[in-house]
Amino acid sequence: MKKLLGHSIIAHGLGLIIAMSYMLLTSPFDFGKLPNTVENSVLICLIGYLISANIIPRITRYLLVERKYYILPVMTTVYAVIMAVILLTRIDYSRPVLIHGFFISFLIFYGLSFFLKEKRKLKLAAINNFNIDDLQANKNIQVQALVDFDRLPSEVHDGLVVDLHKKLSVEQAKFVADCSINNIPVFHSESIREMVEGKVQTSHLSENAIGSLQPNPIYKGLKRVWESILIIATFPITIPVMLLTAILIKIENPGPAMFIQERIGQGGKPFRIFKFRSMTVRLQNAKSKFATEEQSRVTRVGKVIRKVRIDELPQFFNVLRGEMSLIGPRPEQESFVKQFEEEIPFYGYRHMVKPGITGWAQTVQGYADDTESTTEKLAHDLYYIKHLSFWLDMNIVIKTIKTMLTGFGAK
Template sequence: MYLVKEFKILLNNSYFCHALGVFIVTLTLYFCSGYTHRLPTTVINTLWLTIGCYLLVAAILPKITAYLLVERKYYILPVVVSIFTLTMIIVFMTRIEYSRSTLLHGAILCFVWFYVTSLLRQESQRLILFAIPNFDISSLNQKGRVRVIELKAPYDIANIKGGLVVDLHRNLSPEAEKFIADCSLNNIAVFHAESIREMLEGKVQTKHLMENAIGSLQPNPLYMTFKRIWESLIIITTFPTTLPIMAITAILIKLENPGPAMFIQERVGQGGKLFRIYKFRSMTTKEAGAEDKFATAEQARVTKVGKFIRKFRIDELPQFFNVLKGDMALIGPRPEQDSFVKQFEQQIPFYGYRHMVKPGITGWAQVVQGYADDTESTSEKLAHDLYYIKNLSFWLDINIVFKTIRTMLTGFGAK
């Protein structure tokens, strides 16, 4: 038992864990190759490719799972599959000699190692915080990614082994105020309780949105330019796959139900400007002058083809052209109809702030919450949208990409 405990402690060190992982994966592939003497070039190249893939997975996983709302083990398979698939595409394009079976075994070994060690290291990856008890500590301890330990007066800085969390908007004793200042001076991170709750729930508390929070909703213009480039590149490189799917979908829609294959509607975009959104028609044609309704109120009009393409988000594929035109982004808050926007701006505080960025085909609210079909659920959706805008970054976008893949496979939130 002592050796097991010591080994788990060593695994908590990322450098040791990944050095051991590279060694075990490489050694296993070597013995499984069937060559006892000199390895052929194909196997040697594949071993180097596998090591490179392993290191990429090790670098990317912590980045996209830095958000307390997510658990790392659920991202291991999609990240490993994505990295090894991309590697195979590069190998195919550059015509590097490689062993397909060795690379496949390498992907399996990498996945197993990352998954097993993530379970063994789960406790060490939890955020440990010590709290001055001027708020409901149990509300944070109910979440699995954080452990909050209550401090007892008199406060001693030697007891702090992680960060300090406190509700900075509530009254504090002079002793507590001095202790917070001492922690800051000693480079101990001090968190506001609501900030931790925000990270755990993946949403901004819109009822308490303050002036400084509104200022943080301004997106980084440099990243927004980079975001437009990499999203456009993804769309263009996937056209050999998506264009045939779009063509088949359009034919099936026309065969099942008379009317246009495309559904074009005005939506509200960045800065409140109207634009025309493209979708595949998933319902029977709408009567002229009919009142705008949520999709949940229109279920009777959904066709058989429409039900299928909605479940797997195929109806959204034409919006790739909206992204290339610059009306939308691949990732962002979903665009809403103008009539609903005017209604929600009257009913929901700060609703207009979701238009600070381009609307997206997929977004944080879609993969975390799902579909919204009334004022209450739209208010909740806004809280997730503002969290996305506030924390907008490349790694959050990549996190959403992987969540979207899971959503497409499970049909989560489809209406």
């Protein structure tokens, strides 16, 4: 990890030099007479570069993530915040310098994502008392099975992987101890598999392990604050979109524009969820079905708003009311919850946090429409609860934007 850090610092140091040189060379000024607008803009771009360089690794530390796809969204967000600060503080700036700074910084980050790709691989050694095929199949991990336990091998770069629940020989146990003494991280095989697959292995979960799923209580409070601020800040855009959507729904098909349904929320408590109606009106007392079973009822407007997730926008008010979060496990109907609690062990633990408009399971797996896929979905939901953090939430936000553009997971 130290070697990787060294490579990153050198690479970004060179990147800053290249970015600054490019901005100065493309700026209209006389040599030795640098205007304040250019000085301010170069400094602002360098700050934006450093902030982006710090954020991108935090969001993309999950092994299911391709870093190159996150560069543009992160940089766009950072520069949007910077521009807001500039407008509020009325700092003098040069628009061409900022544009050139964004452009060259993006090219540098994109180039480094390829240059440091091999360096960023997690290089692990493994005591072969578990199936290492799943780890070796992941392109972000390099695993070397050990056969010699007499000395610490050079292959142990980033850590040792071993199934700590299985019996070890005397030599293997001593080797694990030697690694720990020499500050080489020792990982349980299930922990690494969890990182690789982005889900908690529910088949190995026990009641004693549930304590590790408790989310960070401090961040849970901060999450409510930043989500509410973000929703209110986007109202000038989202409210007109919601009004237009409601009008189009009413024009196309008779019935209410809104669809209100009872779902199960945090702690197993029911609440009423708001959505734009994307189907024809269903008969009263009709049996609850998965969305995939009701495709014939989807209207033309419904197909569009589902694909880009506009049908979920009214749930912003559920978030402001404290019933939901922007990000979390998707809420299910009570009939489905009762069914899955009987069929899937530990299903109820997904209600430890508030349900979300979007979530880790949705962006990684897509839509679940039966018991088997819901079991898989639960594994992803529990991973989210266990690793709940601002950076994981930002990862999901970017994945959701990709979902909106591609339609993946929309039903």
